[in-house]
Amino acid sequence: MSTWLLILGVGAGSLLLRASSLVLLRGRKLPDSVTLSLGLVPASVLAALIAPELLYARGTGAFDPFSPRLAAGLVAAAVAWKTRNLLWTLIAGLGLLLLLG
Amino acid sequence: MTELPTAPPRVPRSFWQGLRAFVPLIPGVMPFGMVAGIAAVQAGFSPAQSIAFSLIGYAGSAQLVASQMFGHTPTLLIVLATLIVNLRFAMYSASLLPLFDGVSLARRWLLAYGLTDQSYAVTMGRPASTPNPVAYYAGATALMWLTWQSGTAVGALLGARIPAHWPLEFAVPLSFIALLIPVLRSRPQVLAAGISAVVAVATYNLPFRLNLILGAVCGIAAGLLIQRWKGQAA
Numbered sequence: 291m292s293t294w295l296l297i298l299g300v301g302a303g304s305l306l307l308r309a310s311s312l313v314l315l316r317g318r319k320l321p322d323s324v325t326l327s328l329g330l331v332p333a334s335v336l337a338a339l340i341a342p343e344l345l346y347a348r349g350t351g352a353f354d355p356f357s358p359r360l361a362a363g364l365v366a367a368a369v370a371w372k373t374r375n376l377l378w379t380l381i382a383g384l385g386l387l388l389l390l391g
Numbered sequence: 392m393t394e395l396p397t398a399p400p401r402v403p404r405s406f407w408q409g410l411r412a413f414v415p416l417i418p419g420v421m422p423f424g425m426v427a428g429i430a431a432v433q434a435g436f437s438p439a440q441s442i443a444f445s446l447i448g449y450a451g452s453a454q455l456v457a458s459q460m461f462g463h464t465p466t467l468l469i470v471l472a473t474l475i476v477n478l479r480f481a482m483y484s485a486s487l488l489p490l491f492d493g494v495s496l497a498r499r500w501l502l503a504y505g506l507t508d509q510s511y512a513v514t515m516g517r518p519a520s521t522p523n524p525v526a527y528y529a530g531a532t533a534l535m536w537l538t539w540q541s542g543t544a545v546g547a548l549l550g551a552r553i554p555a556h557w558p559l560e561f562a563v564p565l566s567f568i569a570l571l572i573p574v575l576r577s578r579p580q581v582l583a584a585g586i587s588a589v590v591a592v593a594t595y596n597l598p599f600r601l602n603l604i605l606g607a608v609c610g611i612a613a614g615l616l617i618q619r620w621k622g623q624a625a
Contacts, residue, residue, distance in 0.1 A: 292466045294443075297448060298447065299466070300450065300473045301449075303473070304448055307474065309499070309503035310481045310484050311481065311487075312484050312487060323615075327614075329486075330579060330580060330610065333610070334583045334611050335508075335587070335603070337571060337583075337591070337610060338587045338588065338590070338591035338602070338603045338607050339591075340568055340571065342592050342595050342602065343561075345595075346592075363565070363568060366568050366569075367568050376416055376418060377419070379419075379565055380422070384558060387558050387561055
């Protein structure tokens with residue numbers, strides 16, 4: 291029962307967030323400062339999603355600046371920079387992580 | 392039959408262009424979806440619930456967060472945590488708004504439901520000459536949805552059969568890395584990403600993944616400051 295409540299709650303909340311501007315604000319123009327900030331959103335959000343994943347151990351949640359994930363992530367970033375290709379990025383990152391254990 | 396089937400005239404060319412632009416992302420999204428499906432089943436969802444979660448919630452990071460917290464945390468708190476993780480959709484929604492002139496309300500709901508990190512990133516990276524950005528977005532979004540839903544369904548059905556020591560879940564940050572690199576085009580964006588990463592790491596122990604929001608807000612503020620400073624220097 292509570293699983294279904296969870297599913298419906300996440301679904302309704304996510305839809306409202308996604309629709310917030312597209313549906314509720316339509317026809318209105320945003321101030322320049324907001325437009326400027328929005329250009330910075332992808333870089334900021336993605337970096338915040340990535341960095342902790344590379345620096346904190348799975349499971350224990352302990353800070354680990356020498357984690358194999360960080361090395362694998364940095365190599366993957368270099369591959370992404372060179373190739374702009376997601377598949378190569380995944381192969382490099384997952385491959386190195388497997389090698390380093 | 393020698394001719395390739397042609398698209399019905401109602402579907403704009405931009406739709407197929409957006410769909411094609413999404414194709415290179417499939418190898419990253421598919422394993423991500425499988426990971427989300429596996430994580431949900433391993434957390435105690437039935438395969439049907441796991442698939443329904445994907446169809447209704449349709450939010451990878453939130454699905455992973457919910458699976459992590461499931462069983463240890465009251466439902467309401469889990470929902471709150473996923474909404475915080477998903478706050479970025481409100482930012483994407485606002486950022487896409489200028490493209491959606493003249494689109495009907497019903498379509499807006501449907502297109503909003505399909506909004507993801509990936510379809511957003513593909514749409515923002517579209518060629519400047521794209522005549523119909525909404526159709527381009529719709530194409531990328533449709534293929535993203537299909538890929539994600541089949542990935543999570545496969546993951547949910549495979550369930551616990553995948554060895555736990557395979558580091559498949561690392562595909563998630565790796566696909567975010569592949570999305571981040573092309574966005575780092577200017578100094579404010581690099582600075583925003585750097586500050587955001589440092590803050591998100593430093594505040595990792597905050598509850599509900601608030602570190603994500605705090606990091607993003609600080610990153611955006613830093614990027615804005617340097618933009619303003621550069622503007623005055625010019």
